[in-house]
Amino acid sequence: xxxxxxxxxxxxxxxxxxxxxxxxxxxxxxxxxxxxxxxxxxxxxxxxxxxxxxxxxxxxxxxxxxxxxxxxxxxxxxxxxxxxxxxxxxxxxxxxxxxxxxxxxxxxxxxxxxxxxxxxxxxxxxxxxxxxxxxxxxxxxxxxxxxxxxxxxxxxxxxxxxxxxxxxxxxxxxxxxxxxxxxxxxxxxxxxxxxx
Amino acid sequence: xxxxxxxxxxxxxxxxxxxxxxxxxxxxxxxxxxxxxxxxxxxxxxxxxxxxxxxxxxxxxxxxxxxxxxxxxxxxxxxxxxxxxxxxxxxxxxxxxxxxxxxxxxxxxxxxxxxxxxxxxxxxxxxxxxxxxxxxxxxxxxxxxxxxxxxxxxxxxxxxxxxxxxxxxxxxxxxxxxxxxxxxxxxxxxxxxxxx
DNA sequence: GTCTATATTGCGATAGAC
DNA sequence: GTCTATCGCAATATAGAC
Numbered sequence: 001x002x003x004x005x006x007x008x009x010x011x012x013x014x015x016x017x018x019x020x021x022x023x024x025x026x027x028x029x030x031x032x033x034x035x036x037x038x039x040x041x042x043x044x045x046x047x048x049x050x051x052x053x054x055x056x057x058x059x060x061x062x063x064x065x066x067x068x069x070x071x072x073x074x075x076x077x078x079x080x081x082x083x084x085x086x087x088x089x090x091x092x093x094x095x096x097x098x099x100x101x102x103x104x105x106x107x108x109x110x111x112x113x114x115x116x117x118x119x120x121x122x123x124x125x126x127x128x129x130x131x132x133x134x135x136x137x138x139x140x141x142x143x144x145x146x147x148x149x150x151x152x153x154x155x156x157x158x159x160x161x162x163x164x165x166x167x168x169x170x171x172x173x174x175x176x177x178x179x180x181x182x183x184x185x186x187x188x189x190x191x192x193x194x195x196x
Numbered sequence: 197x198x199x200x201x202x203x204x205x206x207x208x209x210x211x212x213x214x215x216x217x218x219x220x221x222x223x224x225x226x227x228x229x230x231x232x233x234x235x236x237x238x239x240x241x242x243x244x245x246x247x248x249x250x251x252x253x254x255x256x257x258x259x260x261x262x263x264x265x266x267x268x269x270x271x272x273x274x275x276x277x278x279x280x281x282x283x284x285x286x287x288x289x290x291x292x293x294x295x296x297x298x299x300x301x302x303x304x305x306x307x308x309x310x311x312x313x314x315x316x317x318x319x320x321x322x323x324x325x326x327x328x329x330x331x332x333x334x335x336x337x338x339x340x341x342x343x344x345x346x347x348x349x350x351x352x353x354x355x356x357x358x359x360x361x362x363x364x365x366x367x368x369x370x371x372x373x374x375x376x377x378x379x380x381x382x383x384x385x386x387x388x389x390x391x392x
Numbered sequence: 393g394t395c396t397a398t399a400t401t402g403c404g405a406t407a408g409a410c
Numbered sequence: 411g412t413c414t415a416t417c418g419c420a421a422t423a424t425a426g427a428c
Contacts, residue, residue, distance in 0.1 A: 006394075022304060024221035028422060038395050043423060103299035106359055108218060113362070121363045129367070132390075141390045146381060148368045149357075153385050156356025157349040163302055164348055166309070167317045171325070172344045185342060189349050193389035194328075194337045202412075224404060234413050239405060395428075402421070410413080 006037040007045045015056050019097035022104060023053050054112050060101050061120035063091060067127045077135040078191070084128065085158050085183050092162045093176055099162055125151055157186055202233040203241045211252050215293035219249050219306060250308050256297050257316035259287060263323045273331040274387070280324065281354050281379050288358045289372055295358055321347055353382055 013035035017026045028049050032039040046052040070087060074080040092099055105117040128151040135141040141150075161182070165174055209231035213222045224245050228235040242248040266283060270276040288295055301313040324347040331337040337346075357378070361370055 020304060022218050022220060024218060025304070027420075029420080038393095039422090040396090040424070041394070044393075049422075100303040103303050103359065106362055107296040107299050108216060108221075109362065118363055125360075125363065125367070135390075139392060142392050145385075145390055146368075148364060149378065149381050150385065150390060152357050152360055152364065152368075153353040153382060155360070156352040156354070158352070159356055159359075160352025161345075161348050163299065163355075164317075164321075164351070166302055166305065167314055167321065168344065168348065171321070172342075182345065185345050186349060189341075189346065189389070190385070191389045191391045193385070193387045194331075194341055194346060195387045196335060196338050223402075225402080234411095235404085236406070236414090237412070240411075245404070393428105395426100397425090397427100399424080400422090403419080404417105406417085407415090408413100409415100410411105 006035070006041045009035045009037060010041060010045065010052060011055060011059065014052050015060070015097055018053055018056055019100040022108075023050070023110060050111075053110070054116070057101060057105070057110075057112050057116045060095070060098055061116055063095075063098075064120035064124055067124045071127050071131065077131060077138065077140050078187075080131050081154065081190070082183065082187055084131075085154075085186055086179075088155075088158045089162070089179055089183065093179075099159070102159075103163065125155070128155065154190055157190065161186075202231070202237045205231045205233060206237060206241065206248060207251060207255065210248050211256070211293055214249055214252055215296040218300060218304075219246070246307075249306070250312070253297060253301070253306075253308050253312045256291070256294055257312055259291075259294075260316035260320055262287075263320045267323050267327065273327060273334065273336050274383075276327050277350065277386070278379065278383055280327075281350075281382055282375075284351075284354045285358070285375055285379065289375075295355070298355075299359065321351070324351065350386055353386065357382075 010031070014026075014031055017031055017034065020026075028042050029039055031049075031052075032042060042049060042052055046055055066087060067084070070080060070083045074083050102117075102121075105113050106121075109117070125148075129147045132141065132145065132147040132150050136143060136145060136147070168174070206227070210222075210227055213227055213230065216222075224238050225235055227245075227248075228238060238245060238248055242251055262283060263280070266276060266279045270279050298313075298317075301309050302317075305313070321344075325343045328337065328341065328343040328346050332339060332341060332343070364370070
């Protein structure tokens with residue numbers, strides 16, 4: 001085995017296991033075994049189980065800074081929103097474990113919440129609020145909108161779609177082929193509402 | 197201590213602790229100590245830690261059947277939707293632990309998911325889909341709506357509002373006094389969209 | 393850098409007294 | 411119905427060989 005290979009093998013294995021059963025649901029023994037390395041490597045590289053969890057969390061939430069890229073490259077307000085929705089869906093497609101860390105930290109925060117999770121999510125919300133405010137200023141959106149409520153409504157729609165997967169598998173096609181239809185659909189509901 | 201008192205004391209203590217740290221994050225020892233009863237009471241009443249967790253879960257999700265009451269007492273489609281939104285918010289206000297079990301089971305299902313959680317949430321979604329379909333039939337809603345997507349958009353808005361509490365505390369007033377404003381706001385966004 | 397072996401602590405469950 | 415005491419096992423962490 002190459003030098004340092006144990007470290008990355010531990011991170012990728014830990015990502016899956018922590019996502020599936022949480023920080024307390026996995027033992028260091030099981031983790032090391034699943035990664036095919038010695039149990040002592042966890043302390044050696046990460047200082048213990050919590051250090052490994054912290055590294056996993058850091059990696060998971062590093063992708064959140066992409067919201068600034070979206071805000072920069074798109075010029076139209078509605079395009080920014082569409083880009084955001086697409087990004088969230090693609091993000092969860094590329095990383096099936098992220099939502100588990102996301103909800104787990106929001107409802108059962110660990111000691112790493114305020115240092116890693118809160119800033120990452122906070123940044124996304126802050127930029128989205130800015131986008132909505134810009135839309136209101138430019139007379140694209142209604143003047144009576146509360147920007148934060150509006151952002152949470154939008155983020156909620158798309159995050160909950162993924163969250164609900166387990167209970168809606170029989171009702172709806174959750175495959176990526178339907179993603180563009182879904183995005184159009186959500187853009188429609190969010191901008192025009194459901195009334196005839 | 198009265199007869200049977202240990203049982204209910206264990207349930208209420210376990211609800212808080214399981215919500216805060218999950219099934220694996222709490223030991224039976226700690227649980228019994230926090231409840232002020234003997235450790236052996238857990239096996240005596242619930243057959244073990246998992247049995248206690250199962251009882252807690254059952255109690256948490258029993259409230260979900262209320263959706264049928266809403267569907268029965270309200271006659272107008274839009275009133276049904278407003279009632280649903282109000283119910284969800286009040287439900288989380290009355291029970292701050294529910295959302296933790298909800299998201300935890302949806303992202304890290306335990307063995308009790310399919311027996312307790314899936315049927316409870318599934319029922320709510322099923323009734324909501326029915327309500328949206330009814331609105332489409334009655335020409336209140338647009339014909340091109342996908343009912344399931346629409347339900348998830350609505351449920352997502354309101355569930356995510358609560359989920360986001362920890363990261364939006366500084367941005368928005370999360371107190372119950374604002375609930376009715378929030379409900380009106382969400383009804384507005386959901387029915388009419390955000391466009392001017 | 394990686395291993396095995398082990399020290400120490402805490403786990404869930406239960407037997408048996410009251 | 412509730413308790414204390416204890417069994418057997420698994421947990422994390424680390425010492426020390428290579």
